[in-house]
Amino acid sequence: MASTVSSRPIPALYTVYILRSTMRHASLYIGSTPDPPRRLKQHNGAIKGGAARTARESLRPWEIVSLVSGFPGPVAALKFEWALTNPHLSLHIPTESRLSVAHQKKKNGHPRRPPASMQSILANLHLLLRVPSFARWPLRLHVFVPEVYAAWNKWTSQSAATATATADGVRETVEVLTDFQPSASAIAGAGAADEPGPAWGIHALPLDYSPMRDYVDKAQDIFTFEREGDCTVCHTALPPGQGLYAVCHNTLCEAAGHLRCWSDHLLECEAATKHGSDHSHKSLQDAPLVPKRGDCPACGGPVVWGDMMKELTLRMRAPSEVEKLIKAKRRQEKAADKAAAEAEKAAHFAVVAESRMSTGHDAESPKAAKKTKTAAKTAAKTTRTKRTVNEVDTPKKSSAKPTKITKTTRVTKATSPTLTKAAKPAKARAKTKAATSIVGEASAVLIDRPKTPEVIVL
Ligand SMILES: [Zn+2]
Ligand SMILES: [Zn+2]
Structure with a gap:
């Protein structure tokens, strides 16, 4: 991997994107960037630095309809970009599997690049994502426009139908994520009309290590x-x-x-x-x-x-980057602390009212749960070996949680802001007060309980 010889950390994000003119859908451009929103502004002339090919006013504004993320660095992304832009030349694609074959030659004798259509780009993308030089990277394909996604699926099913032993490899090597523009009615339902709608597409991609x-x-x-x-x-x-x-x-x-x-x-x-x-x-x-x-x-x-x-x-x-991340985390936790206390208080009263109406769930009352929480906290603080007990107590919760659920998280935020807000600070609060991160995680699980008594009942 190119990144192992570099002295820089693997970038938070590096993408190869497909740009399309909103004025003329047949005008397409392929590029690479660590910051798609900024790059799009450049293409659209809002800031300096766009490519000459995208400078024509009649073709603006451009939109990024799809991109591939997960490149270990700019060199890797450039290689991919070049292979995708020059499928007729790329050594990454074996000659017999090339879909774009150069029929014309330039004056200097080099083969002329065949004109790219969305269909041909997607077909080449499909090929590139599974050639050995790229298939081992943790690449993700993001699609932001329904018709492009439909074209991708059409190509995938077509190639699966004519499958040779290797042609169906793409599903294994690439994760396909869609994030389309929310419909007008969904935005209207989410909040006041003057509020900006939820971020989607390239604007919802995490650009940093957060x-x-x-x-x-x-x-x-x-x-x-x-x-x-x-x-x-x-x-x-x-x-x-x-x-x-x-x-x-x-x-x-x-x-x-x-x-x-x-x-x-x-x-x-x-x-x-x-x-x-x-x-x-x-x-x-x-x-x-x-x-x-x-x-x-x-x-x-x-x-x-x-x-x-x-x-x-x-x-x-990048120790300084690590320090920055942790500092930002602590700041967020501190700010969330107050909100969490209020949310917990409100939840407490709601649960009290609820448990008065129901019968026989004494053990799940907020008071009892709070006692458990305090006991667990003290136990966790006293010894390190005790921590392991806490860990063992909640293995399901940990193993069921892969770290990367960016899309789901975003959707949750958009649809139920109050829920997310209430859950996060409680966890954060526990963390600041606990001696180590693991102690924090363990007690966070317990603190969550009084707010959601139904979890314990189940
Ligand atoms: Zn070992
Ligand atoms: Zn593990």
Whole structure:
């Protein structure tokens, strides 16, 4: 991977995008950027720096209809961009699978680039996403326009229908996410008419590392307080500060391990899923060298190699970025503290009123739950070994939570702002007051309970 020789962390976001003229849909442009909203402004002439090909006023405004995210760096994105722009030349696409074949030649004898249509770009995208040089990267395809998504699906099903053994690989190697413009009625229902609608498309993409805040904070905590323990894979001790250790990204799990061990383990997971339970040495040897995903041996939750590498490179190469993230997190927690207290108070009264009406649920009353919370907090604070008990108490909650649910989170925010607001600060509040992040997480689970008594009943 190009990023391993670089001294920079893996970027929070790097994309290759497809730009379309809203005035003339046949005018298309492919580019790469770490900041799609800013790049779009450049293409539309709102700020300096747009490409010459998009400078014609009659074609403006442009829109980004789709993009691929997850590139480990600008070089990787440029390679992909170039291959997508020049499918007739790219060495990434074997000659026999090329869909765009150059029929004309330029004056200098070089093949002329065939005109790109949305259909041909999507077809080439489909091919590129599964050629070996790109298939191992944690790429995601985002589609922001329904008709482009329909075209993509049409191409996918067509190629599946004429499937050879390799033609159906794209689903495995790329995650497809859609985020279309909300309908006018949905916006009208969400709030006052003068309020801006919920962000969608490129404006809803996280441009920085903020979705990784909790993960980065947890890892920082583990290594600062030298809690590496033993490698979760090979079970030998991890001496502090003596190697590259990666950490599980599931919320309550502190499993750390040698980079090589994690890699071997994840490759083994992949080989096992591909070949059933029979994963012989032969299949492991045939397997690629860069893993993609698998299960954490400690918590059983899903882990994604690309996310682990992002955290690791951030920790090793950008301590100031890590510090910034954690500071921002603490600030947010502090600000949320007050709101949480109020929300909890309101919820408390609501629950009291409710439990007066129902019968026989004494144990679930807010008073009892609060007692449990205080007891758990004290227990967690006294010893570190006790913490493990808390962890064991709530394994389901942790393993069921993969860190990346950006889309879902955004949707929740848009549809039920009060719910999200109430849940988050409570967790945050617990964190600031607790000694370590894990103590915080553990008590957060308990604090959540009095607000949602029905969870305990179930
Ligand atoms: Zn190991
Ligand atoms: Zn884990």
